[in-house]
Amino acid sequence: MNGTDEERLLALAQAWADAIVANDVRAIGRYMTDDWVLVDQDGIGTREKFLSLVASGDLTHEMMRTVEGTARVRVYGDTAVLTARVVNTAHYRGQAFHADEWTTDVYLRTPTGWLCTHSHVTPAA
Template sequence: MSPKDAVLRAALERSAALVKGDREALERLLHPNFTYINAGGARMNLEEYLQTYVSLGDMRWEQQELDQVQIEFYGDTAVLTARLHDRATHQGRVFEAYFQTTQVYVHTPQGWRCVAAQTTQAPQE
């Protein structure tokens, strides 16, 4: 498998784990030093991310699709940019929106792990 395919696979597995609410899979796919900045500007470490998006149950993804994916490599680091299509329920309210994401992956002995990500609202098309 090419490095580009391996990073894309890791990104798709991360999205699938989020939709399934699979905390264990996310812990394998996200780096222990993971940092996330959501579309509202909140910054979270790994535990805060898992609590907010998996454990608390306030947020439940029905779908997260990536398109317009681009991946660039810098040694053992990969930067993935993509457009996200999210459909989820937040505190009982259904929402569907498009976002832009930047995800940074590092190659570790366990494979490609996401160490940082940021999501912003996508421009309306």
């Protein structure tokens, strides 16, 4: 594996998490393809829905971090998969929650850099 791609993807994932914690809609959107989706226990969510929840203030994050030693990156040409255990604290429509999840993000190499096209979260046991 190309260590440079791995390092870039890990740094990109951290910068994206930082944008989410900052609740910065524009910054968050810069890390996603236009057709990005999130698959979770509620089904499939779209980029537009996620960003609108953040923009409205209905969804805010206070903390998001990768559990040390859990990140795994694999690059397959112009596609990469990053899997890690991530913990976060947030508020959704006024209700506080803490999430401990295994996440899988699929990235595509574009002319402007890596962008996430698919995210999947599964609660950690």
